Amino acid sequence: MGATGTGKSHLSVDLATHFRGEIIDSDKMQVYKGLQIVTNKITHAKKQGVRHYILGEIEQDSDFTAEDFCLKSIVYIEKKLKTQCVPINVGGSNSYIEKLVEDPVFMFKYEYDSCFIWIDVEQSVLNHRVDTRVDEMVNAGKDQVNDERESSARRRTVPRSSTISPNNSKCEDAEGKSRKAMNQTKGRIAECIGAHN
Structure with missing residues (x-):
């Protein structure tokens, strides 16, 4: 987690590469399809072959709530853990992460060992x-x-006779x-x- 421009995406790819992980995106805007430029989604090249989930999966006209994020995120976390892969949730939308971790409905903090990294940059x-x-x-x-x-x-x-x-x-x-x-x-x-x- 951290503010825009702190290097969350870069760090998450490095961690995923080192620990055999895959990334679950938790940015409120990047979850939507399209919008690559305005949301500054990580490019294919910068992903370095690391698989990303929820990133660009949601239709733009959908109302994707924090609860929707939690439900999708838990499914991906479970799938990753079954394959001995480390799920890495990354993004700047703290409300999504807070809902996932704190809401007793999802039992996240009771079911999973987790480590939180906050990136702070001068x-x-x-x-x-x-x-x-x-x-x-x-x-x-x-x-x-x-x-x-x-x-x-x-x-x-353009007709051949046209000149500009x-x-x-x-x-x-x-x-x-x-x-x-x-x-x-x-x-x-x-x-x-x-x-x-």
């Missing part, structure tokens, strides 16, 4: 990580938009507006991440 380091993360998220979003734009352009055909002669001042103006929008987007994402903590 504020200046955290600020730098969040800035870097926001840049990565924005760039990933730009890449996704550019890929979609290219895909859309390939589907359209861009007006340089209009292009420069568009680039300036794009940079301004990018900076505003980064600021809004950074504010959201700060509010999420």
Whole structure:
């Protein structure tokens, strides 16, 4: 557990690799399908082959409650333990973990030995990580938009006689507006991440 940008995902993959574990995601937003960029879901490459559960499993229009999380989480924990695999719950949504551990209905603290790790990072380091993360998220979003734009352009055909002669001042103006929008987007994402903590 820990604030956004503290390195929970990276540590969980390291632990899972070392202790033959698999990860159960407990982030309230990352459980939903899609939303890779806005929730900054761990990428396929950063998973390093470690299996992740609940991550991106839930339909976006579903109301996935803390109780729903607990029910799913217990199923995965039981499956992992039967295969001698260490289940690792990771995420920043403490209400999910609190419900799992404290609610007597789930008997978690009576049934399972567990270890809790809270990652605390110096504020200046955290600020730098969040800035870097926001840049990565924005760039990933730009890449996704550019890929979609290219895909859309390939589907359209332009007659051979058509010519395009861009007006340089209009292009420069568009680039300036794009940079301004990018900076505003980064600021809004950074504010959201700060509010999420």
